Amino acid sequence: MIEHRPFLSLGAIRRDWLDARLHFRFGETGHADHAPLGPLYVWNDDVFAPHSGFGLHAHRDAEIVTWVRSGAITHEDDAGNCARLVADSVQAMSAGTAIHHAERNEEDMPARLFQIWLRPRTPGGTPRWATRACSRELREGRFITLASGDPADVSAGALPINADARVRIATLREGTPVQHVLPMPGLAYLVADHGRLDVGYVRLAPRDGVVIRDEAQLMLTARDDTDVVIVELLRKGG
Incomplete structure (x- = not known):
């Protein structure tokens, strides 16, 4: 089953400095049906x-x-980590027992980012932070795993997270179909960043999302050049 979440249906938080759309309801903000x-x-x-x-x-x-x-953002935390993350960069932070951090755009242009939060397998633990780049050339026409709770993914270069999930990205070109196999249990959430994308029979506009349930594989066809970000769940219970 593929459940479409159009960008314009998402909850919104707007400040003088922040424009945020929420693919999942958070507190009292967002669509009541947009559950975790x-x-x-x-x-x-x-x-x-x-x-x-x-x-x-x-x-x-x-x-x-x-x-x-x-754009770019600058990360600082009380563990002594500090970095400027430019476009096509990912960071993974395990908050553990507690971490204090700041995330700011110190540039002269807006910064656009996806913030993805996952519940850990087990609470507590030592906070951890890491970052890496993933160029368009590396992810051209195929999915690259950015962060994962699967040790095999980490051995292959993904950033480690303490969750039963993996975060992946691909750059797909207009008119090019890609068949993507999902891990069991066939649960995932996918977003088309800046272009139109067909996910099976569902057409996504830029920045739309889809919930995917009980699907072994997906047929993805880009209607424009676009980045596609997906979170795949690795265990039924999560």
Whole structure:
């Protein structure tokens, strides 16, 4: 089953510096039917205005994966990590028992990013942070795993997360079909970033999402050049 979540149906948070759309309901914000999918409970489509962002704040017991789509953000945390993440970069942060971090756009142009939060397999633990780049050339026509709770993915270069999920990205070209096999149990959430995409019989506009349930494989056909980001669940219960 493929459930379409059009971008314009998503909950919104708007500040003078932030324009966020919520693929999943968070607190009282968002569509009542946009419930979490297993451990996946936040997928925000964020735009940070120049010279703005989140100051130092705390997280615990969350696996947070951030994909920078354009512009750049600067990360700092109380574990001593500091980095400027440019477009086509991903960071994975395990909050563990607690971590304080700041995420700001210190640039002169807006920053666009996906913020994806997953519930950990087990609570607590030592906080952890890592980052990597994934160029368009590397992901051209195929999915690359950015972060994963599967040790085999981590051995192949994915960032480690403490969750039963993997986060993947592909750059698909207009008119090119791709058949994508999902891991059991066939649960996933997918977003087309900046172009139209057919997922089976469902046509996505840019920034639309789909919930995928009980599907062994997907036929993806790009109607425009687009990036496709997917979170695949690795266990039924999540």
